[in-house]
Amino acid sequence: MKFLLGVIFALSFICCRANMAKPYNEGSEHSLLLFGKEVSVNKEFIKINVIKDTSALSEHFYLAHYLISYELNAAQNQLLPLLFIAIDLENKPVIKLNGKVIQIEDLKKKYAKDSLGQYSFIKPYRNDEVNIFYKKDESKTVSISNLVYFNANVIAGKNVITVEYNASLGNNNFGFVRNFDLEYALFPSKYWKSFGPIHIELNIPKELGMKSSSIGNPEVNDQKYSWVLNQVPEEDLKISLGPNLPFLAKILIAISPFGIAILFTLGTIFIHYKKVKNHRKSLKTSYNWALAIGIFLVPVLFYTVYFSSFSLIDWILGDISLDKHGYVFLFIFTLPVFWIIYGLFSWAVDISLKSKFKPKAELIV
Template sequence: MKIKLFIVVLFFPLLIFGNMAQPWVEGSKHSTLYGAKNCQVINENIFIKLTKSEDDIYFANYKIKYTIYSEVNQTNPLLFIGIGLSNKKTVRVNNNESKINGYGKSDALNIYYSKNDSLSVNKDDLIYFEAKLNKGKNTVYVEYDADLEYNTRGFIRTYRLEYSLYPSKFWKSFGIINIEMLLGDNLEVASSNIGQPEIKNDTAHWVIKNIKKDTIELEITKKTTILSDLLLILQPFGISILFLVVMFVYHRKLLIEKHKQKNLKYKSILSLGVLIIPILYYVIYFISYSLIDFTLGQANSKHGYVFLFVFTLPILMLVYGILMWIIDRKLKSKYSK
């Protein structure tokens, strides 16, 4: 029972976070161009530059170029869905700037991909323009800034980028998609549902030849060192547990010396250890947060209600005291013979 209680006390910080929802800030939702069945997209080139804002949060600047083949000279309405984009948007068709028009009369709209396939959006989330396409190849250029989804708690901020490819199936055909993401020397791609990128000059590069996903999903995080990786694996809980184990072994060694030598200077070693070691365990636990942040080169990160852990100190002190008292009684019995 004592061992079970001791384990529960040690795992209390994990129980705290296990019942807390992970808070996230949602990012922009956007897609490739929604076009027409009488046009072919030869290729789409997406260049993404990740830039840090004044409040230390990264956002994405998109520069997207479509090469479109039109069978005839025509003026074709094109639609780009972008939820949560910046107000500054640029559209150019064959190097001529195009006016972004309003779409629909009401604020809430349903965009129909087909008769039974629609998406509910706000009219401000649409980039709607008329493209004057020549017979043959044409270029359509779209530029805008978009927010990235990110977590607000934890040591490492993970940014999530989503880009819908679903509208590509409504063109006559859709060719190769080239994606370049400028990461800089401080970021790296943590995960990708379109395969691992080729990294060159701090830029991640993907080529999608066959569109098999409806949405591109990427996660980007800060680069870490070997030391910070090790500390992130341990977490403050693991670091403090290692300290507690080391101090327990040392405390037990001192008790053995006390009973072997029957030296009076070891007389108070039991009570001092029971008082000091549990307190140091909590001190190491809380200091570990600053230590990990320091190795990551950042200010204090947010972790929720970690201060609640300190209220388990009396319980840990009691359980540790009982455990060491039992060990001390057994050592006394062993070395008094």
């Protein structure tokens, strides 16, 4: 039995994932501001509003609107060069210093003049790419065109810099429902002169729920999730979101179509065994049709329940069903293997039962 289930599981794992289409859409990559040691960051507030994307031409379903503010303290008036990673943002960031808009500069021209040399954690790589080191031996290669660069004329004392933009969320193309991943790089804070608390606030639509978070459990107030980070976490911010599911759909998805089919098949195998055993126990000499019928039906019923489970779960989910499950139909090609293995297994069981219940020889006096 263990061997049979192992073979079925291995074959289903391979076949159910046989998919040549792209299974996942990457979201935007972006980060905190990269500061040098010239200023102290007293505190930071990251407000993220997940909103529906109403653009007819957009491939996205939701956007994350970021409004990030930094309260920093400078020892003197100075021109402070700042930058952050901004890969595949949905719009040009709006940056303000103490309420006034700051223009984003052409980093390629600046880079040609080696203006990034002051950042010890940014090193030239090749062509227009640089390596940003967030650990001694670990770095991220980024194109110059994916860095937002600007100069801030900070004043002595308190300053507030705000950065506002829209970012896309990562999402899957296959499965029962479309889930979303919100990612944000926190590693630049490791290079700040000082580290104040980071306040994070996430607001999501009512039809969505938070599935997991890399920064621990938040305080929850309706659809608002809040965190306060008093130290730099080991991981960057990653939050998974998904649609709120009907209770029955949650249970069936947790079991999975394969699990549902296995549970049903175990029941049919038990019934098959009882029928075969009863035939041998009754000492009938006729052909054991229960054995043959079961060998044919049990694998067929397994596949019938397996494929039907997908349709059942999609039906329960209704409009939120993604209704895309990869090339699961390839699973049907394992049916002959299932027939052979289950047939040999059933035949061996029948031989054992036949030997156990064979008629006892009468004692001749």
